[in-house]
Amino acid sequence: MARFPVALIFAMLLGVLPAQAQSKLDGQFRAWLEKDLWPEASAKGVSRTTFEAAFDGVRPNAKLPDLVLPGEKPTTPKNQHQAEFNAPAKYFAEKTIGAVTSGGRARAGRLGKTLAAVEKRYGVPSEIILAIWGRESGFGAAKMPYDAFEVLGTKAWLATRKDMFRTEVIAALQLVETGVAERKAMRSSWAGALGQPQFLPTSVQKHGVDFDGDGKIDIWRSEPDTLASIGKYLADYGWERGREWGFEVVVPESVSCALEGPDQGKKISAWATLGIARANGKPFPVKEAAREGFLLMPAGRNGPAFIVSKNFYVLKEYNESDLYALFIGHAADRIAASDKNFLGKWGNVDALYRSDIAAMQRALEGQGYDVGSADGLPGFKTRRSIGAWQAKNGAAPTCFPTRKIVEALAK
Structure with a gap:
């Protein structure tokens, strides 16, 4: 594949592509679609009609993050595109978590019967499901800014994880082919996530649920389907029924922050023996004492600390960021009980690329x-x-x- 001049590469990184370069990129994309992607899509049950409708007028989007341009080698970008990996204090801004908390409480009453039924079937607390729904799409109110086939097609061709996105774009085509989604409904985030729970296409296939009984999985318009799909997703990844996600704690200086991680678990009673105590002064629940817990210090010594359960790491299957999983757990606690924030304070951290x-x-x-x-x-x-x-x-x-x-x- 032809290499791009350095000036054009810089322009692409800025998302400002000269017409000639954009035309060249468009041509390469179209050739890739026809010669590379279409044969696989066809072999996996996608009709020509669906394929052509999916990519009609779609052009590669050079503004998307984590792309590897034709003929170039992968590099680490300077800026962080995902909020989950930026400064912790900013991620937990009261404006953001307060909106999820209040919105979750308002819907807990209106959707109480549905949430109870979902919790009974999948074992996931309703407040966890509400927190994810609120965080992912503002309870369905957020407008998805991208065409899903533009995002998934571009990333399947140029992303650093192109194999993963190739699987996702084929799955997206299958969703349209089988009638799960209409072509016009295929709007997404910059990462290619769909619908109210912000599922990647393969997650719709694996975890989507028809909970309202209309014979169709609809994570775009159906609240029951959305809530149940989130519950099934977490259950499928091993959510342990009846367990807490975690507890805010105080970690004495004698306990190293280097003991953090899901591969360094101890019984919660053992963490207590080391001097780790709940931040609110209450003892750990008796039912949790003999269960395994894990030290979490997402800002090191610059912020609150936690002992978390395996359910915390199930939340990370939804989004691999520690801050995301912590946000969901904390928002769920606030939806269920109070508006109290963490007792520990997020310290200032250096702004680093x-x-x-x-x-x-x-x-x-x-x-x-x-x-x-x-x-x-x-x-x-x-x-x-x-x-x-x-x-x-x-x-x-x-x-x-x-x-x-x-x-x-x-x-």
Whole structure:
């Protein structure tokens, strides 16, 4: 495939493509659709009529994040497109979580019978389902800004995870082919997520539920189908009926933040023996004491800490961000009980580019630390690697990236 001149690549990254370059890209996209994607779609039951209707007038969107341009190698972008991986305090802004809380409470009464039926079938608390619904689509009010086939087609052709998006675009075609969705309903987020629960197409196929009994899975207009589909999604990923998602705690300095992670679980009673206590002063529930819990410190020592259950990690199957899962759990608690915020405060964190964090991760990998992936996203493996590196170098572990750490590791 032909390479693009550097000036055109820079223009594409800015989303401003000269007409000639856009025309060239359009032609390459059309050739890929016809010669590469269509044979697979046809083999998987998609008709020519559906395929042509899906991509009629669709052009590749160079403004989408995490694309690899024709002939180029993947690079880590400077800016972070996902809110879930930016500053924690901003993600938990009261305006945002308050809207989900109040909106969830308002719907809890109106949809009480449906929610009770969903909870009975799938074991997922109604407030968890409401929190996800509110966070994902504003309870169905959010307007999806993109054509789903534009997003999924572009990403299946050019994304860093093109194999994943190829599977998704084929699934999207199958949804239209089988009548689950009309072509005009295929609007999505920048990531290709659909409908009120913001499912990727394969998730619609695997977890979609016809809960209103009209013979059709409709996550676009049916509230019962939306709520049940969210419940089934979580149940399918192993939601443990009757368990809490987690508890806010106070972690003494004697307990290292590098003990964080789903692979370093202990009985909740064992965490208590180490001096970890609930932030509200109450004891851990007796029924939870012998169950496994996991330390979560999403901002390291710069914010609230938690002991979470396996259900927290089920929430992460919906969105892999720790902050997302924490937002859902916290919003659900507020919908169910009170408007109280976390007792711990989010501290200020350095504003770092995603590319800065990726460089830090590569440096830590070079010293033998397991950061998970040098992707510029500070997940739990990166946070605890920072803590271990700090301890080794005589500093008090804080387990969160800072400008000083980035600069020290760059030397």
